[in-house]
Amino acid sequence: MNERRSALSKCLQLGDAPASAPPRKHPPRTRPRVGAHEDPSLLLTITVIGVTVLVLVLKSMNSRRREPITLQDPEAKYPLPLIEKEKISHNTRRFRFGLPSPDHVLGLPVGNYVQLLAKIDNKLVVRAYTPVSSDDDRGFVDLIIKIYFKSVHPQYPEGGKMTQYLENLKIGDTIFFRGPKGRLFYHGP
Secondary structure, three states, X not given: OHHHHHHHHHHHHHXXXXXXXXXXXXXXXXXXXXXXXXXXXXXXXXXXXXXXXXXXXXXXXXXXHHOOEOOOOOOOOEEEEEEEEEEEEOOEEEEEEEOOOOOOEOOOOOXXXXXEEEEEOOEEEEEEEOOOOOOOOOOEEEEEEEOOOOOOEOOEXXXXXXXXXXXXXXXXXEEEEEEEEXXXXXXXX
């Protein structure tokens, strides 16, 4: 019996199994699986990512509510300055008017329009226009308007009062906007 122990201890020192013992099968060495509940750094990483995504989603949902709206009262007149004028064709212009601040939106619902008001020849002239800029655009509103010049069309020798007034506006001049106007309200699908 002592011989057997001695042979076994020699085998263990040399790394060989004794001839009589069957070879041992060891499972492959792998790292034990660690779940998020067992690894604090993994749990912290997942929590930080989740909170970041949640904050970004909530910010995007609430951003629309925090934008200041220019057209708050449909009967009030809002003086807006001309900040840019672009010639699109011989008789068509894009007029860009500035809103009260770079963060303001116009506040015009889909299906509605604005009125422009100006005193021309001592008379109040009011015309309706639909902006071509999005209501999501901040700081400005764009109108594309065809100019009806004087002495061009025999049926209208005076041309368009408001369009010629707009054509003669200089950068920085203001005109009154009123709105939203209209009876159509789009509530979505």
